[in-house]
Amino acid sequence: MDNIAGQKSSLTWAVHISVVVLVVLWLLPTVGLLVSSFRSADQIATTGWWKSLFPQEQNLVIRTERPDAQEFIDGVYVLEGNLFELGDAADGVVSVWGTSSREIDAYSAGETADLGDKGLLTIQANGDYRFENQSEFSGSRGQRVFMTAVSPPSFSLDNYRNVLFSNSSSSSMGKAFINTLTVSIPATIIPILIAAFAAYALAWMDFPGRALLVAFVVGLLVVPLQLALIPLLKLHLGVGIGKGYLGVWLAHTGFGLPLAIYLLRNYMVGLPKDIIENARVDGATEFQIFVKIILPLSFPALASFAIFQFLWTWNDLLVALVFLIDSSGDTTVMTRQIIELLGSKGGNWEILATAAFISITVPLIVFFAMQKYLVRGLLAGSVK
Structure with missing residues (x-):
């Protein structure tokens, strides 16, 4: 009686589950490609697309502003700004940072690093920095900073415009x-x-x-x-x-x-x-x-x-x-x-x-x- 024409098979649920699984397997790569197209290079390199809706911890390398942007304030030469605005990363919270790739966690947010003749560098948790020195800053590039930051989810149309x-x-x-x-x-x-x-x-x-x-x-x-x-x-x-x-x-x-x-x-x-x-x-x-x-x-x-x-x-x-x-x-x-x-x-x-x-x-x-x-x-x- 189970094979009578018109009678519903008891394995219909298995067919439905199989169809759903196949559809999901086909859609996952397309969804991943779509999500990745709105993310920056640092985000793609750090975490998978399935984590794009959650805060992400990233290791960033950003340079401060060039010496030609320095100002003379209260007897010292000063470079100020925000590292997140200078880099491609979205706003975030800095946990640790350093000036060498070997010690990217040498300092915590808010601490001041003594770089000798280069001056004193302070980086806050929101990315604000103050780089000061008794003598004038020289060179053509800013100080390189390695930092670990927790960034909120961020999507943009920059990739499509590019x-x-x-x-x-x-x-x-x-x-x-x-x-x-x-x-x-x-x-x-x-x-x-x-x-x-x-x-x-x-x-x-x-x-x-x-x-x-x-x-x-x-x-x-x-x-x-x-x-x-x-x-x-x-x-x-x-x-x-x-x-x-x-x-x-x-x-x-x-x-x-x-x-x-x-x-x-x-x-x-x-x-x-x-x-x-x-x-x-x-x-x-x-x-x-x-x-x-x-x-x-x-x-x-x-x-x-x-x-x-x-x-x-x-x-x-x-x-x-x-x-x-x-x-x-x-x-x-x-x-x-x-x-x-x-x-x-x-x-x-x-x-x-x-x-x-x-x-x-x-x-x-x-x-x-x-x-x-x-x-x-x-x-x-x-x-x-």
């Missing part, structure tokens, strides 16, 4: 964002247009060799992308389209057509045959049937492939590196720009997190806007 609006070619993502849209939109539309015509012909038009063409398309699904890159690049360079957007559009079109034709053909085969036959009896041409009947009914399959193709082209790096050959950086896409942000030593993690989240924003919008068509398109032809 990434999107910086004039530096090494950090600006605005141009790369436009370049990626320029690659992704045509590389999604072109294969859909071509594949729709091909899928209709393979599904509803009788001609010699149709079955062989269907088998050939299925075989192309397993051809490795890397296998065709170099021969295709030589062909593009030979005809003069290997160094611009046209070459990368055609490359993405060629690599995406087998999947597009396969999905659309499976969906179109499952459409009611009576509708098409009635249209032919009424005198409709094949093109009219395709445009007025097949395309509207095949929208779920078209949307399904559009999601796959857009996500693939948006996140692509390999094809862009091969077919967008531009030393000036005018056609650099976001995936390549993110790699350049890492630098040779893999730094700038706060900029990297921001750039990566900007990169995934558009795919997330596209996916959630069209996800209701995804399953319908993928299941095309599986049930008769």
Whole structure:
């Protein structure tokens, strides 16, 4: 009796728990990336994103103001200010500090350090400092201070301003964002247009060799992308389209057509045959049937492939590196720009997190806007 159709399974709770766990596992990296994009480099280096809502103890290295800012007050030369305002850290509470990396806890907040000829340095718990000396301060840089401070949670839009609006070619993502849209939109539309015509012909038009063409398309699904890159690049360079957007559009079109034709053909085969036959009896041409009947009914399959193709082209790096050959950086896409942000030593993690989240924003919008068509398109032809 447990297997009777329509009876609710006793393991439904296990399915629900599994779904929740999978959703959480998928969301955690995205949430972590979002939170990190609003944090400073010191915060990211000190604590994980899951501790961002709590006060954090950080080891900071900040310099006092330069000697040219000194004032002569009551017979001594004085440098005053607030260390938190001079550094990138938010306001906090200083617990211990020092002037050497070997003894960062040499003094407590409020104590005065005797630095000999350099003068007397006092640092308060709120970060205020007073650096005084009987003789004039010299040099081009301020005194380096190591301190341990407890800082409150802090978030800002500085990373986004730096990434999107910086004039530096090494950090600006605005141009790369436009370049990626320029690659992704045509590389999604072109294969859909071509594949729709091909899928209709393979599904509803009788001609010699149709079955062989269907088998050939299925075989192309397993051809490795890397296998065709170099021969295709030589062909593009030979005809003069290997160094611009046209070459990368055609490359993405060629690599995406087998999947597009396969999905659309499976969906179109499952459409009611009576509708098409009635249209032919009424005198409709094949093109009219395709445009007025097949395309509207095949929208779920078209949307399904559009999601796959857009996500693939948006996140692509390999094809862009091969077919967008531009030393000036005018056609650099976001995936390549993110790699350049890492630098040779893999730094700038706060900029990297921001750039990566900007990169995934558009795919997330596209996916959630069209996800209701995804399953319908993928299941095309599986049930008769």
